[in-house]
Amino acid sequence: MGSSLADATEAPLILAGAALSARPSFGANATSEPRPPLPAPAQVTWQDCEIGLLYCFDLAIAAQVYTSNNTYRQRIDPAKYNPVNLDTDQWLAIATAAGAKYALFTATHFNGFMQWQSDAYPYGLKQAAWRNGKGDVVGDFVASCRKADVLPGVFFSTHRNVYHEVWGHYVQWGKGRGTPQQAAYNRIAEKQFTELMSNYGELFHCWFDAGNKTADEGGGDMLSIFEKHQPGGIFYHNSARSDVRWVGNESGHAGVPCYATMPGREQGGVSHNTAAWRRRLGQGDPDGTYWSPAIVDIPLRGYGGHNWFYQPDQDQIVYPPEVLLQKYYTSVGRNGNLIIGVVIKPDGTIPAADEQALTEFGKLLGERFRDPVATVTDVEGDTITLDLPGPCAIDHVVLQEQIVHGERVRDHFVEGLVDETWVPLAEGKVIGHKWIYRFQPQTVSRLRLRVTATLAAPQIRSFSCFMVGDK
Secondary structure (H helix, E strand, O other): OOOOOOOOOOOOOOOOOOHHHOOOOOEEEEEEOOOOOOOHHHHHHHHHOEEEEEEOOOHHHHHOOOOOOOOOOOOOOHHOOOOOOHHHHHHHHHHHHOOOOOOEEEEOOOOOOEEOOOOOOOOOHHOHHHHOOOHHHHHHHHHHHHHHOEEEEEOOOOOOEHHOOOOOOOOOOOOOOOHHHHHHHHHHHHHHHHHHHHHHOOOOOEEOOOOOHHHHHHOOOOOHHHHHHHOOOHHHHOOEEOOOOOOOOOOOOOOOOOOOEEOHHHOOOOOOOOOOOOOOOOOOOOOOOOOOOOEEEOOEEOOOOOOOOOOOOOHEEEHHHHHHHHHHOOOOOEEEEEEEEEEEOOOOOHHHHHHHHHHHHHHHHHHHHOOOOEEEEEOOOOOEEEEEEEEEEEEEEEEOOOHHHOOEEEEEEEEEEEEEEEEEEEEEOOOOOOOOEEEEEEEEEEEEEEEEEEOOOEEEEEEEEEEOOOO
């Protein structure tokens, strides 16, 4: 298990040090497995970001046509798009307050309405009266991201497009695969995507809702467009490339353990739509040959409800900041990445309740993890000792591997020196980008990380401890 007494659910990660039996110290056993796969630079950056926000807005919301998660299946008059107070700088100020390092915007969602200046078809901001038909929310959003030092990305749907009667990736409401109409739609979608990938400079992340179908599967050739215009970005996803993977739920937890590696193309494709991936989404594959760390995505309005898009009178289902903090532990704290969906009101603003929850969440994170009691960085070896300033109470240990060298650790233990005795505090398997352990406060003078199984010499980026208490 990734942490004792914890499982892949929302169960607390509380560890009583005395509850774990002491293990004899011994050197790490390097397995006979090959060295692990390595991440691309963009994947390392993505994992370092840890938190991203997905801003969810569409014509239906502007027109106050509310359905669960924006599944309305009729065209809406573009004249009804009039978010009079839309200010993407305000959106990104909230991202900064929440501690998010990247952000995405729904350039087009299920409705098919294009929130940029597009010539692909006549259903977008060129046809809206808002800003005299010259508005470009994608452009504004990207500019605001850059001002806020937040990496920009776009969310794009070929999975559903009501304007073209696409549902389940294909025209004719899902029945038109292989038809001339499908071929025509594929060319339109390629034009849309080319505009998005080529008109706004370097983008960090492209997210296809439910993925996109490759040309072999009857869809458009999106991957070659992405690789031509955004060679350094994160592509999510299709059966040919998934730089990151869905964790398999929208409730905010990764599995225990949770590896960043998954089965390779030789097992039918690299997508959560393949059988080999579906059964490993939550925990990854320790023997996997393909690097694809876990997206743990949640709608901010998921507390007793589940809505990625705005509806009135739903402030009560905004996750409280304390619950968001628990999601951080079970996502980022389990070698994943937390993406929070943020609703936009018809006037283009973020509701006050949502802003408050995200801002308070960011404060909680800062209070907990800003000042370690002790830390050591950039060390190699199967036994690493961390000296504290003296006997100190601690209740958190945070571990990180140097994932540029892959995920090497396969079994490890954390122990604290109490008087003259090493007391076990936590144990796990993979560390990856980050693994966080919580336990009852324990006064120790030193800590020790012992790696007892590894694919190669452990490369530890950081080994830190904290005393959080009631923060």
